[in-house]
Amino acid sequence: MESPEKFRILIVDDSDFSRLNMSKMLTEAKYNIIGEAANAKEAKAILSDRKAHLAILDVVMPEVSGIELAQHISDNYKDTAIMMVSSLAGESIIIDSISAGASDYLQKPFKKENFLASVEKILERFNLE
Amino acid sequence: METEKYKFTTSSIIDVLQASMLPELNIYNQAQLEIDTPLIKAQNVHPKTTHEVGVKLKLEGDLSGEVFCLIDTYNKDVAQTEGQFFKTLFIESMNILMGQVLTLLENEHDISCLVSHPEFLDRDSKLELSIQRDTTTMNVGYKFISIHNEFDCRILFNICK
Numbered sequence: 073m074e075s076p077e078k079f080r081i082l083i084v085d086d087s088d089f090s091r092l093n094m095s096k097m098l099t100e101a102k103y104n105i106i107g108e109a110a111n112a113k114e115a116k117a118i119l120s121d122r123k124a125h126l127a128i129l130d131v132v133m134p135e136v137s138g139i140e141l142a143q144h145i146s147d148n149y150k151d152t153a154i155m156m157v158s159s160l161a162g163e164s165i166i167i168d169s170i171s172a173g174a175s176d177y178l179q180k181p182f183k184k185e186n187f188l189a190s191v192e193k194i195l196e197r198f199n200l201e
Numbered sequence: 202m203e204t205e206k207y208k209f210t211t212s213s214i215i216d217v218l219q220a221s222m223l224p225e226l227n228i229y230n231q232a233q234l235e236i237d238t239p240l241i242k243a244q245n246v247h248p249k250t251t252h253e254v255g256v257k258l259k260l261e262g263d264l265s266g267e268v269f270c271l272i273d274t275y276n277k278d279v280a281q282t283e284g285q286f287f288k289t290l291f292i293e294s295m296n297i298l299m300g301q302v303l304t305l306l307e308n309e310h311d312i313s314c315l316v317s318h319p320e321f322l323d324r325d326s327k328l329e330l331s332i333q334r335d336t337t338t339m340n341v342g343y344k345f346i347s348i349h350n351e352f353d354c355r356i357l358f359n360i361c362k
Contacts, residue, residue: 088285159296
C-alpha cells in the first residue's frame with residue numbers, strides 16, 4: 073500500500089468526541105486529514121474545495137443523515153470512497169448504507185486496529201503513482 | 202407493502218428492553234458503563250436535579266417515544282479543564298449505548314427504530330416526559346466510570362405503545 077500520508081481523509085460526525093477519537097487514530101497512523109465536519113453542510117463545503125480519497129461518515133446526524141450524505145458523495149464525487157461508522161448496526165441501516173455507496177460499515181465503539189484495517193482495506197483500491 | 206406496526210403490551214416492552222440492556226460497555230478505554238440497577242417500570246419519576254446533566258433522544262418506528270440519559274455530578278469534581286471533554290465523552294457514551302440497544306432490538310427481536318441526534322440537557326433543563334394514556338416509563342441505572350471519577354447514571358425510556 074502507498075504511504076498513509078498520501079491519502080486524504082474527511083471525517084464527518086456530529087459527536088465532538090468521535091471526531092477527535094478518529095482524527096487521533098488516523099493522525100497517529102500518518103494519514104492526511106483534510107477536514108472534520110459536524111454535519112452534511114460542513115462536509116459538502118469541504119468537499120467542494122478539497123479532494124478526499126475517503127470520507128468517514130456517521131449515520132445519525134442532525135438534518136441530513138449520513139446515509140443521505142453518502143448518496144450525495146457517491147453521485148458527485150466518484151473518486152471518494154465512503155466508510156460508515158455508527159453505534160447502530162441493524163441490518164436495514166447497513167443495507168441502506170451499502171446501497172448509498174459505502175464500502176464498509178463499522179459499529180461503534182470499535183477497536184483502533186479494526187478501524188485502521190478497514191481504512192487501509194478501502195484505500196487499497198487507489199493507485200497514487 | 203405496508204407492514205403491520207409491532208404490537209406491544211407493557212410487559213412485552215419491558216421484557217424486550219430488559220433483554221437488550223448491555224451489562225457493560227467499554228467506550229474507547231476512556232469510560233466504562235456498568236449496569237447498576239435493572240430496567241424496571243418506573244412508578245414515580247424523580248424530578249431532574251440541578252446536579253444532573255444529560256441527553257434526550259427521540260425514538261421513532263416500532264417503538265416511539267423518548268429516552269433521557271441523566272448523569273449525577275453531585276459532589277464530583279469535574280475540573281473546568283476536562284469539563285468539555287467529559288461532556289462530549291458522556292454524550293458519545295450514551296449515543297453508543299442506545300445504538301447498541303437499538304441494534305439488539307432489531308437483530309434479536311425484529312423491532313426497528315430510528316433514533317434522533319442527541320439533545321443536550323444542561324443543569325437548568327427540566328425533565329419533561331410526554332405522558333399519554335398509552336405511555337410506559339421505564340428506568341435503568343448505570344455506573345459511568347471515567348478515568349478520574351465514578352458517576353450514577355439513570356436512563357428513562359418513555360415509550361408509547
